[in-house]
């Protein structure tokens with residue numbers, strides 16, 4: 615008997631369509647391309663300090679119901695258009711969730727929320743939603759987790775994140791080096807910022823690594839490096855890391871590494887002890903400092919949904935409409951109030967290059 619040494623833990627392999635097939639089925643038009651491309655340019659200008667506005671990445675912790683996400687997007691698009699002279703608002707459309715151990719991995723992995731893991735349904739659902747949101751003139755942000763999946767939807771993303779659990783990963787740094795959008799590297803879950811600074815340096819360089827082509831063939835991608843990578847502070851095991859003392863020491867460390875100190879602060883995650891009700895206090899603090907002249911903070915991230923809080927889905931029952939099934943979020947009214955406060959303080963900012 616031949617001894618089997620391969621696929622001992624593989625139950626099944628199902629074919630996925632090629633990225634180009636999905637793009638043909640769900641193409642982006644010129645107006646959508648403009649929304650993506652203009653927002654990427656605006657974000658680059660804000661991060662460099664050339665544009666005085668604040669970047670605001672706001673939206674659900676994760677998308678599980680495309681209808682509710684589009685409803686949320688309609689609310690947010692109105693705020694984006696109203697506040698566009700002071701804020702660059704981009705919607706969090708997070709389809710891939712990195713789990714500390716196990717749990718639901720997001721709409722792409724398990725779109726039916728039942729463990730059936732029909733990625734072949736999740737990919738078109740994600741791409742369709744991104745097209746619909748961009749069609750409202752509202753650009754989108756996401757965390758890139760799997761290194762193959764960006765081929766299916768990265769053309770629709772204005773801002774990307776590499777999360778706290780993957781910032782130290784060479785695979786994700788290589789991936790960021792080839793992405794067309796600005797990318798924020800989160801500090802590590804332990805609070806370590808040096809890994810994110812190292813990641814920014816790594817992603818700015820050229821890399822060659824295995825990838826897939828638009829036609830779905832295995833290939834070697836050679837990248838030119840992404841110079842729009844920056845730091846996102848999300849707190850760590852020791853607590854928040856957005857205080858003036860943190861910004862001071864982190865900016866110094868960034869400067870010593872030759873990295874522009876443009877920083878985005880995530881008001882959620884460990885900066886709010888995972889309690890969404892604490893996000894307004896984080897934003898209030900940041901807003902006061904910005905109005906007093908702090909210009910190293912170029913953007914903020916908020917986790918927000920139509921309905922405040924979070925829920926654990928119950929088998930056989932539809933989840934509460936517009937409420938997170940991963941981390942708790944702010945509700946819409948609180949979100950709107952925070953956006954208006956941020957717009958107020960952004961008004962006083964001057965472009966650094968002026």
Ligand SMILES: O=C[C@H](O)[C@H](O)COP(=O)(O)O
Nearest residue numbers: 711712713714715717940941
């Ligand atoms: O943002 C979402 C979560 O914080 C992240 O995916 C980790 O989640 P978990 O610790 O519940 O697995």
Ligand SMILES: C=C(OP(=O)(O)O)C(=O)O
Nearest residue numbers: 675777778779800848883
């Ligand atoms: C998982 C996320 O964040 P972090 O990587 O900071 O935990 C997130 O923003 O959804």
